[in-house]
Amino acid sequence: MLEKTACPFLVALALSSALPAPAETLLVANKSDHTVDLIDLESGRSRATLPTGRAPHEVATSTDGRTAVIANYGDRSMPGSSLTVVDVATAKVLRTVTLDPHTRPHGVVFLTPDRVAVTTEGSAHLVIVDTTDGTIVNAIRTDQAVSHMVTVAAGRAFVANIGSGTVTVLDLETGEKLGDVVTGDGAEGIAVTPDGKEIWVGNRAADTVTIIDPSSLEVRASLPCPGFPIRVAITPDGRHALVSAARSGEVVLFDIAERREIRRAKLDLSTAPDAAQRLFGERFGDSPVPVGLVIAPRGDRAWVAATQADAVVMIEPTTLAVIGALKAGKEPDGMAYSALGATAE
DSSP: OOOOOOSSSOOOOOOOTTSOOSSOEEEEEETTTTEEEEEETTTOSEEEEEEOSSSEEEEEEOTTSSEEEEEEEEOSSSEEEEEEEEETTTTEEEEEEEOTTOOOEEEEEEEETTEEEEEETTTTEEEEEETTTTEEEEEEEOOSSOEEEEEEETTEEEEEETTTTEEEEEETTTOOEEEEEEOOTTEEEEEEOTTSSOEEEEETTTTEEEEEOTTTOOEEEEEEOOSOEEEEEEOTTSSEEEEEETTTTEEEEEETTTTEEEEEEEOOOOOOTTGGGSTTHHHHTTOOOEEEEEEOTTSSOEEEEETTTTEEEEEOTTTOOEEEEEOOOSSEEEEEEESSOOOOO
16 A cells, blocks of 8 residues: 555655666646646656646547647636647647637547547537647537547547446547447446457446447446446556546456456545545545556556545556556646657756
């Protein structure tokens, strides 16, 4: 267990020399600071803290790790309507992409090195954006409530809709909506297995995880997952799924082939002094509220953003053992990995 600390920021811990090699970066969106940190994974320190739009929620990096896109969701008083595009290696903001008339951008995924798909809760669309010239290429309606997260498989986009308890399936080539799959109340976290044969969905209000066949769109299984399952990530070998459980403050490990929970581990962290005023603060009490979840491409590490503790915890993905912690900003949430190092001027 990680020792509790009353400090709102965790001091970066000394990491084993067997862990990350130089030139790796973890990008962390800090919702309350309106920034993104580019954390060097060798030293555990932020190489740069860059300004974003208001209340950034999610981050995605291109396959080559060169470009990062941050979705600026906005807060309760001011809906966001933009993306921040960052060059990882130089740690510079390249441009801000305006999404008007679409608002509340959230889930984001790269389709090509210069094109992303982003959900827009305010307009119930999946918007395709060229990150180089900042243009909207296409906008596909979901017609569902609170279209939040997105993943892609075999030319299709799968959008998790919190308010509708569904996953919307969209053909990315034709722009056609293929249908809505009912998964469970509060469908939010979503991930595809490396072989592209299963979509895993965390239904936060139903306390379940649903498995969808991406070809037939049939529900293959629904697994219990108490604790408000809010994000899902799949290990690179396709053997395990990690789920962050926000209410219980845990990370949960599933065996994909056997479709069963193996173990869960609680993040033993103290919450920030103003945690009660944040999202989920009154509902989840002293939970550190783990949300953001990223697994390294080698499968040897995973990072969990504890939004109410202002901490990013590094764990071993199959044992769930805590390896260390990284210092980020206030209310860290969405994260993304890049194999490139960031060099700030």
